[in-house]
Amino acid sequence: MGYRIKIDKAAVNRILAQARTAAEQTAHAVRTDVQDAGVVPFETGTLQNTSFVENREKKKGLFRLVYNTPYARRLYWHPEYNFRTDKNPNARSEWLEAWLTGEKKDFAHKTFVALFRRRLKGR
Numbered sequence: 171m172g173y174r175i176k177i178d179k180a181a182v183n184r185i186l187a188q189a190r191t192a193a194e195q196t197a198h199a200v201r202t203d204v205q206d207a208g209v210v211p212f213e214t215g216t217l218q219n220t221s222f223v224e225n226r227e228k229k230k231g232l233f234r235l236v237y238n239t240p241y242a243r244r245l246y247w248h249p250e251y252n253f254r255t256d257k258n259p260n261a262r263s264e265w266l267e268a269w270l271t272g273e274k275k276d277f278a279h280k281t282f283v284a285l286f287r288r289r290l291k292g293r
């Protein structure tokens with residue numbers, strides 16, 4: 171007894187395209203959630219407002235949240251700085267850690283699953 175399996179490559183490619191779109195939407199959702207949490211150091215707003223989702227590797231489904239200032243790295247890795255909290259009340263160094271390893275580490279996964287399911291259902 172044998173089986174033949176025929177893969178519908180066009181359908182697979184449509185599903186992968188939906189996954190890439192959901193991944194990009196997830197990256198934007200993370201960016202928005204980080205901003206709403208008020209954790210990015212904020213004096214004039216340049217650091218937070220120049221952040222963007224980089225999509226150079228969209229075909230691979232890879233997206234990066236980029237803070238596009240020359241001082242972003244210095245602020246991110248130096249917890250000894252005394253960040254002002256009048257504009258962003260939770261401003262701190264390592265502002266993405268909650269989404270990487272902390273209490274919001276499941277945010278991106280849950281958001282992606284919800285967006286991907288919605289896209290597959292056509293909503």
